[in-house]
Amino acid sequence: MTCTVCRGPAVIDLRRHNANFCAEHFLRFCRDQVAKAISQHDMIAPGDRVLVAVSGGKDSLALCDLLVDLGYHVEAMTIGLGIGDYSEASTAAAVAYAETRGLPLRRIDLRDEYGYDIPTAAAVTRRVPCSSCGMSKRHLIDRAALEGGFDLVATGHNLDDEAAVLLGNVLHWNAEYLGRQAPVLPARDGFPRKVKPLVRLSERETAAYCVLRGIDYIVDECPMAEGNRHLRYKEALDSIEAASPGTKHAFYFEFLDKAADRFQPDVAQAQEGLRPCARCGSPTTTDVCAFCRLVERTAHAEPVPVELLRAGRGRGRGRARRGAGGAAQSRAATS
Amino acid sequence: MTCTVCRGPAVIDLRRHNANFCAEHFLRFCRDQVAKAISQHDMIAPGDRVLVAVSGGKDSLALCDLLVDLGYHVEAMTIGLGIGDYSEASTAAAVAYAETRGLPLRRIDLRDEYGYDIPTAAAVTRRVPCSSCGMSKRHLIDRAALEGGFDLVATGHNLDDEAAVLLGNVLHWNAEYLGRQAPVLPARDGFPRKVKPLVRLSERETAAYCVLRGIDYIVDECPMAEGNRHLRYKEALDSIEAASPGTKHAFYFEFLDKAADRFQPDVAQAQEGLRPCARCGSPTTTDVCAFCRLVERTAHAEPVPVELLRAGRGRGRGRARRGAGGAAQSRAATS
Numbered sequence: 001m002t003c004t005v006c007r008g009p010a011v012i013d014l015r016r017h018n019a020n021f022c023a024e025h026f027l028r029f030c031r032d033q034v035a036k037a038i039s040q041h042d043m044i045a046p047g048d049r050v051l052v053a054v055s056g057g058k059d060s061l062a063l064c065d066l067l068v069d070l071g072y073h074v075e076a077m078t079i080g081l082g083i084g085d086y087s088e089a090s091t092a093a094a095v096a097y098a099e100t101r102g103l104p105l106r107r108i109d110l111r112d113e114y115g116y117d118i119p120t121a122a123a124v125t126r127r128v129p130c131s132s133c134g135m136s137k138r139h140l141i142d143r144a145a146l147e148g149g150f151d152l153v154a155t156g157h158n159l160d161d162e163a164a165v166l167l168g169n170v171l172h173w174n175a176e177y178l179g180r181q182a183p184v185l186p187a188r189d190g191f192p193r194k195v196k197p198l199v200r201l202s203e204r205e206t207a208a209y210c211v212l213r214g215i216d217y218i219v220d221e222c223p224m225a226e227g228n229r230h231l232r233y234k235e236a237l238d239s240i241e242a243a244s245p246g247t248k249h250a251f252y253f254e255f256l257d258k259a260a261d262r263f264q265p266d267v268a269q270a271q272e273g274l275r276p277c278a279r280c281g282s283p284t285t286t287d288v289c290a291f292c293r294l295v296e297r298t299a300h301a302e303p304v305p306v307e308l309l310r311a312g313r314g315r316g317r318g319r320a321r322r323g324a325g326g327a328a329q330s331r332a333a334t335s
Numbered sequence: 336m337t338c339t340v341c342r343g344p345a346v347i348d349l350r351r352h353n354a355n356f357c358a359e360h361f362l363r364f365c366r367d368q369v370a371k372a373i374s375q376h377d378m379i380a381p382g383d384r385v386l387v388a389v390s391g392g393k394d395s396l397a398l399c400d401l402l403v404d405l406g407y408h409v410e411a412m413t414i415g416l417g418i419g420d421y422s423e424a425s426t427a428a429a430v431a432y433a434e435t436r437g438l439p440l441r442r443i444d445l446r447d448e449y450g451y452d453i454p455t456a457a458a459v460t461r462r463v464p465c466s467s468c469g470m471s472k473r474h475l476i477d478r479a480a481l482e483g484g485f486d487l488v489a490t491g492h493n494l495d496d497e498a499a500v501l502l503g504n505v506l507h508w509n510a511e512y513l514g515r516q517a518p519v520l521p522a523r524d525g526f527p528r529k530v531k532p533l534v535r536l537s538e539r540e541t542a543a544y545c546v547l548r549g550i551d552y553i554v555d556e557c558p559m560a561e562g563n564r565h566l567r568y569k570e571a572l573d574s575i576e577a578a579s580p581g582t583k584h585a586f587y588f589e590f591l592d593k594a595a596d597r598f599q600p601d602v603a604q605a606q607e608g609l610r611p612c613a614r615c616g617s618p619t620t621t622d623v624c625a626f627c628r629l630v631e632r633t634a635h636a637e638p639v640p641v642e643l644l645r646a647g648r649g650r651g652r653g654r655a656r657r658g659a660g661g662a663a664q665s666r667a668a669t670s
Contacts, residue, residue, distance in 0.1 A: 170505050171575070171582055173589040232578055236571040240506070243567055247506055254508040262597040 012208050015245035023212050030209045033200040034066045041183045043195040044072060048151040051192075053141045054078045054105070056093035058217045059156030062206040063198055064103060065213060067154065074154075077144050079137055080109035082117020083129075084306035086223050093218045106148070108140055116298035118224065123304040124297050129224040132294055139282065139291040145192035152193035160203045162196065163248040164233040166255055171233075176270045179263030182256065190276065190283035199252070223306060347543050350580035358547050365544045368535040369401045376518045378530040379407055383486035386527075388476045389413045389440070391428035393552045394491030397541040398533055399438060400548060402489065409489075412479050414472055415444035417452020418464075419641035421558055428553045441483070443475055451633035453559065458639040459632050464559040467629055474617065474626040480527035487528035495538045497531070498583040499568040501590055506568075511605045514598030517591065525611065525618035534587070558641065 001010040003022035010020035014029075021029055038044050050067060054060040054076045067074045078094040081087045091107070098105035111117045114136075116124075121132035145153045157165075162181070169177045187193040198206060210217050225231060241247050276282070277289035284290070336345040338357035345355035349364075356364055373379050385402060389395040389411045402409045413429040416422045426442070433440035446452045449471075451459075456467035480488045492500075497516070504512045522528040533541060545552050560566060576582050611617070612624035619625070 170590075171586045173586075173593040175593055227578075229579065232575055236575055239574075240567055240571055243562075244564070251506045251508075255505075258508045258510055259597075262594075 011212070012205075014205070016202075016241075016249055018245075026208065027212060030062070030201060030205060031066060031069060034197045035070060037183065037197050037200045038070075038195075041195070043184055043197055044152065044154075048073065049149070050074050050152055050154050051141070051145045051148060051150040052076045052154045053137070053156070054094045054097075055156070056090035056097075056218045057156070058207045058210045058215075058219075059158050059161075059198060059203065061093070061097050061156075061215050061217050062201075062209045062213075063154060063156040064097065064101070065209075065215060067197065068101070068103070075104040075106065075148075075150070077106040077108065077141065079140055080107065080111070081133060081136075082109075082111045082306075083119060083222060083224055086218075086220060086306070087117075089220070090218045093216055096216060106144060108144070110136060111303075114295050116295065116301070117303065119304045119306045119308070120298055120301050121294055122224070123308070124301050125294070128228060130228055130230070133224070135290050136294070139289070142190075142192055142282070143280075146190075150192065152187075152195055154195050154197055156198055156206070157196040158198045158201050158203050158206055159248055159252060160234055160237070162199055163237050163252050164230055166252055167233040167237060168229060175263050175266035179260065179265075179267035182260060188271070189274070190281070200249075202248070346547070347540075349540070351537075351576075351584055353580075361543065362547060365397070365536060365540060366401060366404060369532045370405060372518065372532050372535045373405075373530075376530070378519055378532055379487065379489075383408065384484070385409050385487055385489050386476070386480045386483060386485040387411045387489045388472070388491070389429045389432075390491070391425035391432075391553045392491070393542045393545045393550075393554075394493050394496075394533060394538065396428070396432050396491075396550050396552050397536075397544045397548075398489060398491040399432065399436070400544075400550060402532065403436065403438070410439040410441065410483075410485070412441040412443065412476065414475055415442065415446070416468060416471075417444075417446045417641075418454060418557060418559055421553075421555060421641070422452075424555070425553045428551055431551060441479060443479070445471060446638075449630050451630065451636070452638065454639045454641045454643070455633055455636050456629055457559070458643070459636050460629070463563060465563055465565070468559075470625050471629070474624070477525075477527055478615075478617070481525075485527065487522075487530055489530050489532055491533055491541070492531040493533045493536050493538050493541055494583055494587060495569055495572070497534055498572050498587050499565055501587055502568040502572060503564060510598050510601035514595065514600075514602035517595060523606070524609070525616070535584075537583070 001013060001020050002008065003010045003025050004019040005025040005028075006022060008022045011023050012026050013020045019029075044050060050072050052060065052064050052067065052074055054064060056078065064074060064076055076094065076098055078091055080091050095105065095107075097103070118129050118133045118136070121136070122129035125132055141153055141155075144150075162183075166178075166181055169181060183196045183199045185191070185194040201209075207217075209215075221231070237248055237251075270285075273285045274283040275285075277284045277292055278287050279292040280289060282289045282291065286293075288296075336348060336355050337343065338345045338360050339354040340360040340363075341357060343357045346358050347361050348355045354364075379385060379402075385407050387395065387399050387402065387409055389399060391413065399409060399411055411429070411433055413426055415426050430440065430442075432438070453464050453468045453471070456471070457464035460467055476488055476490075479485075497518075501513075501516055504516060518531045518534045520526070520529040536544075542552075544550075556566075572583055572586075605620075608620045609618040610620075612619045612627055613622050614627040615624060617624045617626065621628075623631075
């Protein structure tokens with residue numbers, strides 16, 4: 001197997017691009033794909049201050065690395081979710097990366113600052129953990145970006161993530177979510193601008209990028225996400241992609257080209273109902289936003305150890321299904 | 336396991352309905368689902384003459400049986416595709432069923448009447464067999480319905496078929512096909528009205544229906560369809576359905592409710608380019624329709640034995656992919 005560019009020994013084959021690359025040209029390929037995504041979708045303007053949501057996983061660390069490499073002004077933030085050893089190792093990976101590369105890192109800890117953690121939130125709400133996790137991350141990232149005066153938030157959603165979320169959204173034809181599923185969400189009242197510069201890279205590629213760049217990331221999947229819908233959608237798409245390389249790319253990018261606009265009226269309609277949360281001022285469709293309600297509901301709850309709760313297990317089916325839908329739509333806000 | 340209706344011993348469990356049925360109540364369930372589909376989508380008016388496209392498989396034979404049972408005026412047609420033993424056994428099953436039940440059956444044989452068969456068509460066109468097969472069946476069924484003065488054509492597409500076709504169409508965001516994917520296609524110049532009364536039943540259910548009704552159907556899948564995209568899409572959806580029963584139903588029916596209308600402009604646009612085929616008069620976007628061109632191209636071709644050709648094998652990737660897309664959209668026109 002030889003590199004498509006230089007004919008030297010290749011370290012990776014990319015079937016959907018019908019190409020193989022040596023380490024040097026693979027790293028260049030990744031940088032070019034991110035630069036292309038940023039330019040094609042007008043993600044970041046020169047001089048923008050970018051807040052990167054970092055989980056400690058391959059995607060968010062690769063994203064930091066690539067944005068810095070491309071010359072952007074980047075700061076990172078990470079959220080301690082309290083999911084036992086997994087969260088500790090995730091935070092440690094984020095901290096180690098930031099220290100080694102001299103990257104400013106903001107740290108928020110759910111338990112210390114808001115009095116709850118994800119296992120406890122899942123137990124109290126009786127929904128899949130991914131549901132309160134995604135909501136909490138979105139809320140705190142939005143707030144940090146606005147309070148910190150950042151021009152935008154960048155998240156590490158890769159092509160596999162976006163294709164799986166899109167599959168979940170079409171399986172249920174959630175018109176509003178479909179209208180919102182874009183690589184760029186413009187800023188609007190109470191929401192920062194959000195971009196996904198990794199949409200042209202697969203998760204196999206971001207993992208290879210980290211390995212080749214010597215970035216230590218947390219390899220384990222979140223133990224609470226086991227068996228969730230998002231992972232099932234990924235597996236279903238993986239089986240199709242294996243037989244027809246390029247399917248995920250076509251699925252996502254053809255959607256953006258040919259279908260996304262058709263769902264814009266639903267987004268506009270949903271936005272009409274937004275008003276400031278009575279507690280924190282964040283945009284919400286209810287008096288008090290979901291985050292403030294969660295903080296309230298968990299205030300006097302006994303902390304629940306992560307081992308007692310796993311996604312999709314031991315919870316009522318109806319509730320678990322409702323929760324999982326939301327999780328599929330919003331997962332990996334900091335991944 | 337007891338019947339949800341009568342508490343007698345159940346013979347089948349239907350997870351997406353959270354129900355079990357004995358033989359009697361399962362057969363009634365199937366009839367009710369077909370009656371509901373017909374009524375909800377205004378498929379058949381009293382007194383309509385219905386042409387049912389029959390392959391000899393479970394779906395088309397169950398469809399005949401259910402429509403007769405519901406009191407509709409039904410005639411059947413079957414097409415000899417020349418796919419070796421498979422086609423012979425399929426035709427034999429269709430003939431045996433029609434004879435036993437006293438159902439009028441029209442028979443067309445591709446080789447006898449049009450000088451080609453599917454394996455030869457696949458070899459000549461160098462595309463997956465499902466491509467010329469679907470096109471040939473659509474053309475001949477449309478023509479038989481119009482020439483025979485039928486009010487409509489009914490086909491045996493079940494929920495699994497429709498969900499898999501829908502998945503193929505969203506994976507490529509084929510807007511025109513999406514706009515056309517309805518349980519009823521109204522008649523228009525040169526096209527008969529077409530309906531799919533089995534859209535509320537899964538293929539496991541139509542198979543069980545045949546077994547319980549003592550209908551001998553051909554169990555084998557078409558040997559030329561092996562490994563085609565449509566089957567891959569079915570498998571992907573099966574894995575999701577197994578974990579979340581009801582997903583396929585929601586995927587298809589929510590699409591009809593919330594999304595299908597958004598793709599109507601593309602259908603209207605595609606129809607603008609239709610004109611009569613210079614040879615046979617059928618609507619087409621080219622001077623000579625695809626069917627007449629196929630008849631012409633295969634006129635002097637040496638017959639190809641089925642064993643030499645299997646879907647997705649030994650053919651150029653680009654062509655096979657193009658062909659398979661069309662096949663996924665149109666498969667099972669007579670199944």
